[in-house]
Amino acid sequence: MACHPVEIVVHWTKQDMAQSSESGSCSSSEQNRNHNEWSPSLNLLEERNEGNHQLRLGLLKAALAGNIEEAKRLINDNSSMRLTSAAITEGQETIFHVAAGAKQTDFVEKMIDLMTDNDLRLQNEKGNTAFCFAVMAGSESVAGKMLEKDPTLLGIRGGKQMTPLYLAALFGEREMALSLYRRHYKNNGILTGLDKKQIFFVSIDTTLYDLALELLNHDNENELATNSYMHGECPLTPLHRLALTPLHLLDRSSKSDLLNQARKLVQLLWTKILEKEGNQVGSYFNDHRDLLFDAAHLGNFIFLAELISIYPDLVHQKDDHQRTIFHIAIMHRYDDLFKLIHNIGFNKQLLASYLDKDNNSLLHLAAKYPNPKPVNIVPGAALEMQRELQIFKDVEMLVMPSFRELKNKNGKTPRELFTSTHEDLLKNGEKWMRDTASQCILVATIIATIAFPAAFNVPGGNNSNDGIPIHRRNVVYRFFVMADAIALSSSSISILMFLSILTSRYAENDFYRSLPLKLVVGVLTLFISIAAMMLAFIPSIFMAYDHHRSNVIPILATIFVNFPVFIFGLSQYGLLRDVLYHSFVHSR
Structure with missing residues (x-):
């Protein structure tokens, strides 16, 4: 993140830091006296x-x-x-x-x-x-x-002249800080203007947004919203600090109250800025545009959604590379952030026509494989290739037809750029598909080999006179026949699906629908064949031991025979879930 000291920062650092140094120089001796006295x-x-x-x-x-x-x-x-x-x-x-x-x-x-x-x-x-x-x-x-x-x-102040309220906020003690402020510090005049600024900024750092909201609500001069403070080596406004806080992670942490407080804080900060800046709000964001792009680089879509809902013109702001927040969202594959483009009406076609300084359109950025690679988007190279194709096709539908063949500074169209940057991913996807299909087809073949002869070697044998199965009128026998037929047919379908995968051309577009769909059908039918084979085993055991007085052996066999089904289901559940989600849910 670049640091850009602007006028408002200079104002705060000169005025407030001067105040701080004056009070600090005189307070250092005062601190020593207090220290000696107490x-x-x-x-x-x-x-x-x-x-x-x-x-x-x-x-x-x-x-x-x-x-x-x-x-x-x-x-x-x-x-x-x-x-x-x-x-x-x-x-x-x-x-x-x-x-x-x-x-x-x-x-x-x-x-x-x-x-x-x-x-x-x-x-x-x-x-x-x-x-x-x-x-x-x-x-x-x-x-x-x-x-x-x-x-x-x-x-009585603590170390470095910190108030007890500041220390409570610094250590993230929410209940303590709120109690101290509401009961003691709110109206007693102990806190100076500089104290309030320091407590306000540290409460944002430690996510004590409820305390920050109360301080901001009682700031009649609107100084807290517009001043900056040093965060590391960079001066940041409160709004910029929130831009650097991934608010969507608060949602995943089940801290819904905290997320709602963060939303309210963003809205209130923006209201205070509007009151302070008046008609100069456009120039304010020109001076502080880094907060938009820092939020975009972090995928902080909740923060940006709040700002855009209040001030829609922010979507047209561009960084030093002439990219909007949506260009950055596509570069980093931030789906939730990019989806905001559908909420801005006609502007989305206009935004899709913007070119960066290298003459890359939004479609070029979608075509380029991200570097560095996003972490944990999808498991497996084949599914990642599918996801890349989905992103490319989604953006392709958004841009005007003339942009689909537009060449960038390097003379490449979006499709050419996609092919050149995804060459390694295509090879890895092919290898992943082949390895998965080879292992699964082996299991499916074994099941088919077992299920086919089992149909003729029925439990209890056949009548020696007419060759008809002895237990043909038994309900358990009929259950066995149905389970064996399902095992044979589903394993055969699974073999055909995996064979189709192994003989595929592995073109780019095959990874979009064809190969993932075949993989889903193959794995599902393989699971069905395993379950049916185990179910066919159960009636065989009951018919073989129906002359015994005790049913302990058939019952125990029924219990243990379910374990392979559960183990296979659990091991393949993640793969099936991801393929189905990215093929039929996420692509919508």
């Missing part, structure tokens, strides 16, 4: 001896485990040392820091009675109070007990 006792750390070591270790274990009785015993036995305000770790944490980080609510609640007034204000080596530890750990109950004891903890 520093814990370092006696246990400075006086290195076995007794102090064991005392620190005992307090640490008691705080981690929530062992109140042990902690009280150690504190009472060493009352002269004021252990509630003593640092017990190398990072200068007190027992309250440790207990808060370990979410030991009962420990903190009962130990509060033993502390002095300022023990909860003590800061560790990095400047964090025990209250900061509680909010970073997401322990609302511990934080609540501490605030009941000392409400001023809300105003």
Whole structure:
């Protein structure tokens, strides 16, 4: 992703960073004063001896485990040392820091009675109070007990002058952050403008979109929506940060509430930008067009769908290569993103006529095999070849007829480009098809070989006088005959299908419908033949053992004979599902 510092970024970095540096320069000395004022006792750390070591270790274990009785015993036995305000770790944490980080609510609640007034204000080596530890750990109950004891903890900043609310958002503690903001920070005036910006941006980074929405709703100056902040080495607006967050992955994670919040945040940000920019919204996107193409390169179709629904003219924006978001979608094979082109009416024909700087049309980009190759689109080279053909034909129906023979900068038509870039995939697809058909035809042949003689060697034998099967009037015998006939016919069909695959020309268009359909029929009939062969075995067992008093042997045989059917079904289910889906569902 390229970094493009624009005017709005410069405005923020000059004004707000100046404010930050001013407050930082004066706050560094203030931080030192606070640090000195609220520093814990370092006696246990400075006086290195076995007794102090064991005392620190005992307090640490008691705080981690929530062992109140042990902690009280150690504190009472060493009352002269004021252990509630003593640092017990190398990072200068007190027992309250440790207990808060370990979410030991009962420990903190009962130990509060033993502390002095300022023990909860003590800061560790990095400047964090025990209250900061509680909010970073997401322990609302511990934080609540501490605030009941000392409400001023809300105003004591942690390391690098971070507010407790910022720390809660930074660690992704949603409930803690929302509780702190709604109950304490929303209307008490503790947060500065710079604090709100920092909390707003970090809440987007950690997907606390509900907190970001509340902050944005109370931003009457619309500064949060239009300002930028440093993300790594690049200045990003909030909208750009959301563009870099694959919102469709939130949907797959079953976080529907989170996805809805992200949608609302995009809409509200856009509303705020419109209010701020007014008639200059077009120039805003000219300055920030990278967010569109970064989202397109990531396949962030949910984000782009929200923007397009609000401002349809965005579809005409082009990157440095003169490509729209739909050109990028085709290049990377983002189906969900490309489907948005069908929601823009007449504009789709206009967009399909755009050429990039190499004179490639949308059809040329569909014809070119993607590099790098998309991950886990379809299994198997043959199905991947089918998918490539489907994409090419879908785009071919979209563009005007004159574009189907248009040559690019290298003098190639879309069909010529498709053939040249898919040469290796075509060979791999042929090999995959041949290998699959060869293995399956062997199994189908074995089944046919078994099923054919079984029709004449019937269970129980034939009458020696007239040659008629002895059990011909038995319902079980009739079931055997039907199952054997199905096994023989389905295995024969399977052999013919796989033989047709082996003798195919393997032209490009054969992979579009012909070969996948033959593969589906071949595998399905093979499965049916295996199941029918197993079913034919069951009545044979019952007729062979019908003179026994116990049916244990036939029942056990019936149970075990089903295992091969289930194993084959499970092993081939994925292949059948993918072929059927990409042939008859995905292609629509």
